Amino acid sequence: MIVDFVRWGLLAIVLLAAVIGFLFITRGTVVRRVRGVGSDGAPVAPDEPEFPLTVAMLVGSELLKGTRVTLAMNGDGIFPALWADIRSAQRAITLQMYYAGPGRVADQLQEMLIERARAGVRILFLFDAFGATDLPHSYWTKLREGGVRAVAFRPLRFRNLWVVQNRAHTRGIVIDGRVGWTGGFGIDDKWLGDGHTNLAWRDTAVRFEGPTVRQLQAAFVASWTEATGELLSGRDPASQYEGGVRAAGIVATSPTLGSTAAERYLALSIAGARRTLYITNAYFAPDKNFTALLAAAARRGVDVRVLVGGPLTDVRMARLAARARYDTLMSAGVRVYEYQPSTLHSKTFVADGVWASVGSMNFDNRSLALNDEAALMVLDASFGERMDAVFFEDLHFAKEVDLAAFRRRPRIVHLAEWGANFITPLL
Numbered sequence: 001m002i003v004d005f006v007r008w009g010l011l012a013i014v015l016l017a018a019v020i021g022f023l024f025i026t027r028g029t030v031v032r033r034v035r036g037v038g039s040d041g042a043p044v045a046p047d048e049p050e051f052p053l054t055v056a057m058l059v060g061s062e063l064l065k066g067t068r069v070t071l072a073m074n075g076d077g078i079f080p081a082l083w084a085d086i087r088s089a090q091r092a093i094t095l096q097m098y099y100a101g102p103g104r105v106a107d108q109l110q111e112m113l114i115e116r117a118r119a120g121v122r123i124l125f126l127f128d129a130f131g132a133t134d135l136p137h138s139y140w141t142k143l144r145e146g147g148v149r150a151v152a153f154r155p156l157r158f159r160n161l162w163v164v165q166n167r168a169h170t171r172g173i174v175i176d177g178r179v180g181w182t183g184g185f186g187i188d189d190k191w192l193g194d195g196h197t198n199l200a201w202r203d204t205a206v207r208f209e210g211p212t213v214r215q216l217q218a219a220f221v222a223s224w225t226e227a228t229g230e231l232l233s234g235r236d237p238a239s240q241y242e243g244g245v246r247a248a249g250i251v252a253t254s255p256t257l258g259s260t261a262a263e264r265y266l267a268l269s270i271a272g273a274r275r276t277l278y279i280t281n282a283y284f285a286p287d288k289n290f291t292a293l294l295a296a297a298a299r300r301g302v303d304v305r306v307l308v309g310g311p312l313t314d315v316r317m318a319r320l321a322a323r324a325r326y327d328t329l330m331s332a333g334v335r336v337y338e339y340q341p342s343t344l345h346s347k348t349f350v351a352d353g354v355w356a357s358v359g360s361m362n363f364d365n366r367s368l369a370l371n372d373e374a375a376l377m378v379l380d381a382s383f384g385e386r387m388d389a390v391f392f393e394d395l396h397f398a399k400e401v402d403l404a405a406f407r408r409r410p411r412i413v414h415l416a417e418w419g420a421n422f423i424t425p426l427l
Contacts, residue, residue, distance in 0.1 A: 029368050030259040032289045034271030043271040046355035051272065052247055052379060059265045063247035063379055066240025067210030071358070071386060074195035078185050078205050079105065085175045085207070086112050092122045094220045096153075096172045098131035098360065099186030106135060106187050114146030123148045126224055128168045129155040131186075153227050166255050168223055169371040171205075171360050172216050177236025180213040182206060182250075182359050182374055184282065184347045196341040196397050199312070204280070204346040204390070206358045206376050210241050212248045219252035219374050245380035251359075252374045262361055263368045265377075267293060273351040276303045278391040282345045284308040285321035285364040285421075295332035303335075307394055310338035318364065320420035323406075330403040337398040346394075347375070350387035355379055358387075 034043045044054045052063040072078045086093060086109075093116065100106060117123050125143065127135075129152040143150045153168045154160055173181040183205025185191050193200025214236065221232045253262035270277065270293045277297055284306060286294065298304040306329070313319045326336055347363075350356040359375025361367045378384070 028287050028365055029263045029289050031263050031267040032292070034267050034293070043268065045272045045274045046269075046352050046379065047274075051355075055249070055265075055268065055377065058268055059251050059261050059377075061215060061249045061251050061261075061377070063249040063377065064211045064215075065247055066242075066244050067208055067212040067248040068241045068244040069206055069208045069248060069376070069378055069380075069383060071390070072181075072183070072205045072207055073390070074203055075105075075185075075192040075200060076194050078183070078191070078203070079108075081207060082173070082181055083108065083112060085179050085181070086116065086173075089116050089121045089175045091176050092124075092174075093176075094124045094126075094172075094174045094217065094224075096126045096168065096170050096220050096223060097187055098128045098167065098169045098171060099188060100127060100132040101134040101186070101188040101190075102136070102139070103189035105189050105192065106139065109187055110139065110143060110146075113143060113148050117147030124220075124224060125150040126153050126168070126220065126227060127151075128153050130167050131169070151224070151227050153223060165370060167366075167371050169360050169362075169367060170219065170223070170252070170374040172220055172374050174213060174217045174220065177213060177217060177234060178209060178239065180208050180216040180376075182216060182376055184345050184360055190343070191345075199342045201343045201345045202339060202341075202394070202397075204348050204358055208248065208376060210239060210244055210248070212250055212376070215250035215252070216374065219250060222252070222254075223372065245378050245383050247379045249377045250374060251357075251377055252372075253361075254372045255370050260369055262373055263290075265357075265375075266290070266361075266363070266368065269349065269351050269355060269357070270294060270297055272355070273297055273302045273304075275352050276388070277349065277351050278305050278307075278388060279349040279363065280307040280344070280346045280391060280394065281349075281363040282309055282313070282343075282347060283315060283318040283322075283362040283364050283367075285318050285362075286325060287365055290363070290368075291325050291328055294329055294334055298329075298333035304333070305335045305337065305391070307337045307339060307344070307391065307398055309344045310340045310399070312339075312341070312343050314343050317420050317423075320417045321364075321423075324417040324421035326401060326406055327403070330401065330406070336401045337395055338401060339394065339398050341397050348387065348390075350384050350391065353384040353388050354381050356384050356387045 195202035356378045361373040
């Protein structure tokens with residue numbers, strides 16, 4: 001009797017743990033609506049003076065003055081400038097990268113880092129243990145033998161099982177505490193090119209200088225501490241530049257209980273838009289909450305347009321999940337475009353031509369609730385104008401989805417989209 005009671009009790013505990021674990025790995029976003037404190041209930045818009053403080057309080061990152069920001073697009077625009085910055089390093093380089101694979105780009109990076117390490121530059125390289133699995137152990141061994149401290153983030157170990165699904169999707173490179181880089185790019189030859197010929201991936205990154213670099217450095221330190229147990233502190237001066245953008249900051253987000261900084265950031269930006277909202281996102285698979293926020297923005301008169309991956313996307317499941325939301329979005333007035341010539345990998349948005357974001361954050365549950373992510377936030381009319389222009393340049397290589405034609409797709413496609421959408425919390 002007692003033995004049976006213990007046996008069934010243990011079984012119940014195991015089942016309960018399994019259910020809790022499943023709910024944890026499929027958790028979605030918490031934010032369902034955004035309301036302002038005032039009597040009209042309208043959320044704060046990007047061009048209101050209260051917006052920077054609202055961002056700081058809700059996202060947890062201050063928007064700082066004195067940052068110079070330069071857009072860098074595709075491999076042709078990213079790697080030459082990034083390599084020049086790395087070669088110029090005199091004191092320290094920190095790198096946090098999600099995706100890395102063998103090829104010319106990885107070999108060039110390895111060669112440069114070893115050369116700088118031998119010249120006395122301190123180099124810390126944090127790579128995601130899942131995203132960089134294509135690189136052989138010999139690659140990291142050679143880096144370490146050359147003087148680079150290369151550490152895997154959240155490797156698959158028994159003691160790490162509870163966080164193994166929470167990946168560091170972040171891209172963050174800091175040179176001498178002076179120059180920062182972030183975006184969607186990875187260390188792989190698929191990014192080489194102009195983003196629309198020869199199947200070169202289309203991506204967007206930012207190079208920036210100024211006090212915001214320290215925020216990106218702080219995000220690296222938090223991850224480095226988790227991976228190594230070593231807390232870093234620094235003495236780099238917070239340089240400010242005349243003629244920079246009005247204000248900029250890094251949103252660095254991690255999974256947590258309740259709402260994440262990522263979903264608060266995105267929800268605040270969507271709800272705050274008054275005139276335009278242009279989103280470019282590689283893996284666009286919003287849940288019901290964010291689909292409703294986008295639809296609500298279009299219904300209140302905002303010109304909402306979304307550019308997503310097309311037939312050459314590298315994750316077809318994400319595209320199917322996205323298409324499951326098309327009807328709801330387009331019925332509300334959202335215009336949807338699919339990129340045609342190659343894999344779209346950018347993760348950007350610009351609201352009202354003044355509030356822009358460039359980083360690693362996808363518009364899916366994994367980025368908003370499960371992964372570590374980072375993005376540069378920029379509040380500036382000139383930069384926003386440039387981001388608007390880039391969006392419309394990309395539309396030359398995209399095809400707008402027609403709602404009437406979309407509704408005539410075969411039933412088997414409907415079924416595939418439904419199935420993909422069902423597993424959206426894991427995407």
